[in-house]
Every structure is written in C-alpha cells, then in structure tokens.
Amino acid sequence: MPRVLSGIQPSGQLHLGNYAGAIRQFLDLQAAQHEMFVFVASYHALTTQRDPAALRAATRQIVVDYLAFGLDPAKTAIYVQHDVPEVTELAWLLSCVCPTSFMDKAVSYKDKLAKGFSANVGLYTYPILQAADILAPQADIVPVGKDQVQHIEITRDLALRFNHEFQTAVFTIPGHRLAPDAEVLPGIDGEKMSKSYGNTIDPFQEEKPLRKRLMSIKTDSKGVSDAKDPETCSIFRIFRGIAGKDDPRTRDLAAKYADPSRHSPEGFGYGHAKQALFELILDHFGPARSRRAALMADQGYIDQVLKAGAGKARAVAQITVQKARAAAGL
Numbered sequence: 001m002p003r004v005l006s007g008i009q010p011s012g013q014l015h016l017g018n019y020a021g022a023i024r025q026f027l028d029l030q031a032a033q034h035e036m037f038v039f040v041a042s043y044h045a046l047t048t049q050r051d052p053a054a055l056r057a058a059t060r061q062i063v064v065d066y067l068a069f070g071l072d073p074a075k076t077a078i079y080v081q082h083d084v085p086e087v088t089e090l091a092w093l094l095s096c097v098c099p100t101s102f103m104d105k106a107v108s109y110k111d112k113l114a115k116g117f118s119a120n121v122g123l124y125t126y127p128i129l130q131a132a133d134i135l136a137p138q139a140d141i142v143p144v145g146k147d148q149v150q151h152i153e154i155t156r157d158l159a160l161r162f163n164h165e166f167q168t169a170v171f172t173i174p175g176h177r178l179a180p181d182a183e184v185l186p187g188i189d190g191e192k193m194s195k196s197y198g199n200t201i202d203p204f205q206e207e208k209p210l211r212k213r214l215m216s217i218k219t220d221s222k223g224v225s226d227a228k229d230p231e232t233c234s235i236f237r238i239f240r241g242i243a244g245k246d247d248p249r250t251r252d253l254a255a256k257y258a259d260p261s262r263h264s265p266e267g268f269g270y271g272h273a274k275q276a277l278f279e280l281i282l283d284h285f286g287p288a289r290s291r292r293a294a295l296m297a298d299q300g301y302i303d304q305v306l307k308a309g310a311g312k313a314r315a316v317a318q319i320t321v322q323k324a325r326a327a328a329g330l
Helices: 016-031 052-069 086-095 100-104 107-114 126-135 146-165 207-215 234-243 248-258 270-284 286-296 299-328
Strands: 003-008 035-040 076-080 141-144 175-178
Touching: 003 016, 003 126, 016 035, 016 052, 016 141, 016 234, 035 052, 035 299, 052 076, 052 286, 052 299, 076 299, 086 126, 086 146, 086 299, 100 126, 100 146, 107 126, 107 146, 126 146, 141 146, 146 175, 207 270, 234 248, 234 270, 248 270, 270 286, 286 299
Parallel strands: 003 035, 003 141, 035 076, 141 175
Antiparallel strands: none
C-alpha cells in the first residue's frame, strides 16, 4: 500500500484554492486506501510568522478544516509538525550532506524575497526541512501543486545523496503527484488565489458575507446579452475548479456564456454566474460546513485526533531516524 504524505502551512483560513489544489487530492487518495500522513507545517510557518497566538489559532483551525473537509483520522494520520521532533533531527542530518547549491537554486526562496519576506536561514533551508517531513515517514507519494515540484526534486536528490554517501539505503525515494486536471484557481481580483494577496474565497464563510465576497469578483464590462469567453472569466474558472470540467453544471454554464439569449430572454450576465457559483459552493460544501460547526464545539476530539496522529507519525519517524543515525555513525 503506497504511503502518502502532505501538509499545509498554518498561514490563514483554508480557501477554495487549497481545496482544489491539495485537499481534494488528499480525499481521493484516502478513498483509494492509501496510507495517509497529513500534517500542519507549524515549523515552516516560523520562517515568517511572529505572532504566537495567531500561529496557535491558525494551526488548530487547519486541523478542524482537514476534518471538516472529510479527512478521516481512522484512515489518515493527522498531526502537527512540531509534535514529531524526529523531523527536525532528520533535517540536520540531511543538511550535513546538502550542497549549498541545492538551496541556491530553490525558486520558492527567491519568490519570497521578491515578495518582501526577510532573508533568514530558516527560509533559505526550508526545502531541507520539507525533505525531512517527507523522508521521516518514508513516503512514496507526495501530492503537490506545480509550484512545489522542485522541492520534491530536491528531496529526492537529498535522499539519494545521503544513501550514497553513507552507502546504506536509508530512505525511500519519493515521487510526486499532481492533482488530475487541477488548475490554479484565480482569486476575486483575477490573480492566483493566495492568502498573501488577500483575494481568497472561504467555503466556510457565513452565507451573507460569502455571497458578498463572490459578488466582488472582478470581471470585464460585457453585458447580459453579450457572448463571453468562459476561459478568461475568474467566475467560470473557479466554478469549474470546484464542480469539475465534466460536470453537467460546468458545461451548462459554459453554454450560457457563449450564447446568453439562448438560455433566457433576459440574457446571462456575470451577476447570474456569481449566483450560480454561490449556489454551487453551498451545495458542494454543505456537509463540510455542517461538520465544521460541530467540530468547533468539540475541541477535546481535536486533541484526541492530534495525539493519535502524532503517535503514528512518530512511530515510523523514529525508525527512520535510527537508521539514519546508524548509517552516519551515531
């Protein structure tokens, strides 16, 4: 049974982009009976986060959202990164065989500097800690977005280098998995949906503010009777990213864009499309929204989930670290 690992930084409320690019993959792999390890990347967050209370709250909220979306702790080990200290020890062991050139070429570091983040060592060596996250449980598969593929390549290089330098096959060499048919969802401003841009859509938001948020999605000036190109419209792309490209509702929406008058004498405008997206979100995430409300009222259950998940993750990570120590002569 393939072992899968992935995680998300606690940098704010999970949004539709997180769901389309990551969470949906987790759910598909869980349904396929893979051995799942999914964590909250609390140590990674420290490269930029300086508010302890905000970090604790965001970490907790990600766990609640994992469960609300449908991750099952009976099938998936859900844990917080700092509850598995073996990961940070392994990161040091890996750093001792990591050429500085591996870090120099990391695109994500350069991107964050360009966005104004401070140049600290944690941010620079981020891919090594990420490699330790993956290699500690000996993951076979890592679901990622296209922007994370390079980090998996670095992980593979580090695993191969450690195995070669110490002449022992300590680490499984992981592969990555891109979400089938996944696209990067645009935010309300048309740019990539990202917390750092402040343009996200929260599927758990209360109905009234959620609808108001959707109505603020940026569009062009075409009227209700004008034909529109769905491929250039953020509303349609978000709709397709949630419903799926082969869903009848997606095909119907595309047809209304192409020929507004055919579907209604009044035509079909962007306001109609936004309303359709609002109804889709309420329908698609209805069960998740209900589960989340119940989970928020049962924090003891969250503690149990995290304790069990960390226990499972530590059990496999300890074996890996023992092998790595022995190989290195410790």
